[in-house]
Amino acid sequence: MPRPPSPVPTELSTAAPQVAVIDWRAADAPARFVHSLLHTGFAVLTHHPIDTALLRRIEAEWDPWLASPAVDNCRFDPLTQDGYVGPERSETAKGQTEKDLKAFFHHYPGGRYPQELSDAALRYRAQAEALAAQLLDWVQTHAPEAARRSFPQPLPEMIAGSRQTLLRILRYPPLRGDEPAGAMRAAAHEDINLLTVLPAAREPGLQVLGRDGLWRDVPGDAGWLVINTGDMLQEASGGVFPSTTHRVARPVGEAARRARMAMPLFLHPRPEVRLSARHTAASYLDERLRELGLRAP
Numbered sequence: 646m647p648r649p650p651s652p653v654p655t656e657l658s659t660a661a662p663q664v665a666v667i668d669w670r671a672a673d674a675p676a677r678f679v680h681s682l683l684h685t686g687f688a689v690l691t692h693h694p695i696d697t698a699l700l701r702r703i704e705a706e707w708d709p710w711l712a713s714p715a716v717d718n719c720r721f722d723p724l725t726q727d728g729y730v731g732p733e734r735s736e737t738a739k740g741q742t743e744k745d746l747k748a749f750f751h752h753y754p755g756g757r758y759p760q761e762l763s764d765a766a767l768r769y770r771a772q773a774e775a776l777a778a779q780l781l782d783w784v785q786t787h788a789p790e791a792a793r794r795s796f797p798q799p800l801p802e803m804i805a806g807s808r809q810t811l812l813r814i815l816r817y818p819p820l821r822g823d824e825p826a827g828a829m830r831a832a833a834h835e836d837i838n839l840l841t842v843l844p845a846a847r848e849p850g851l852q853v854l855g856r857d858g859l860w861r862d863v864p865g866d867a868g869w870l871v872i873n874t875g876d877m878l879q880e881a882s883g884g885v886f887p888s889t890t891h892r893v894a895r896p897v898g899e900a901a902r903r904a905r906m907a908m909p910l911f912l913h914p915r916p917e918v919r920l921s922a923r924h925t926a927a928s929y930l931d932e933r934l935r936e937l938g939l940r941a942p
């Protein structure tokens with residue numbers, strides 16, 4: 646007797662959409678990329694044009710630099726928003742109480758850059774910015790009609806000539822064991838900008854919050870590129886593109902003894918660009934930086 650078909654497990658029928666892994670060179674990459682952003686806020690690209698040897702070089706020189714006294718010459722300036730922020734001052738994500746277990750350096754075009762380091766991070770920045778602009782074109786072309794009607798101007802025009810795009814080089818130090826119980830490497834948060842380009846870190850930890858309320862690891866083999874939408878794209882699209890909550894989980898076991906490096910590029914419009922009836926890019930950023938404690942209230 647043939648067996649009756651087994652019922653579809655409920656976990657499957659209610660499963661949140663998965664982050665798509667897409668070959669950047671494929672003819673259908675733009676449409677699949679935008680589809681994944683719409684449904685998960687994230688997409689992962691393989692075979693992309695960013696030089697991965699350059700990324701390894703940046704890790705090798707910035708890992709010791711971010712843990713050295715040299716950072717004292719380049720501390721964060723709240724006016725220019727660039728420079729080094731140490732673990733003692735690090736961000737407190739919106740709605741969280743513990744500081745993140747991380748140190749980072751912010752770089753803006755024409756801004757400060759450690760003179761003792763090579764220009765590897767600047768060369769990566771140029772590559773990531775060019776790719777981000779291309780991906781924003783993909784979003785504009787394949788956005789649903791409702792999002793396109795909502796954009797106050799075409800997305801590529803919002804970034805033309807922008808000097809607000811931020812390169813952040815992050816070092817999450819090895820855990821010492823005395824960290825506050827609730828502290829994460831990066832607590833649950835959303836990014837503020839339009840799109841984020843994030844080369845997959847060599848250490849695990851990046852997780853995305855699904856619509857079902859479950860945390861899932863973002864697929865991220867070495868050499869892959871993680872892209873996510875930020876609050877500004879959500880705002881400009883009238884909520885059609887979600888800005889998805891993500892975090893970097895606190896490591897356990899062997900991984901806790903290793904530092905983790907990451908280098909997201911946050912694509913920002915020019916400050917005067919209107920995102921919605923309520924906000925320009927500048928007013929939106931200002932509100933969010935105050936919440937993060939990176940600008941005086």
Ligand SMILES: O=C(O)CCC(=O)C(=O)O
Nearest residue numbers: 831836846851893907909
């Ligand atoms: O370290 C990572 O992989 C992600 C960092 C991140 O989400 C951020 O800095 O906004």
Ligand SMILES: [Fe+2]
Nearest residue numbers: 834835836891
């Ligand atoms: Fe983030």
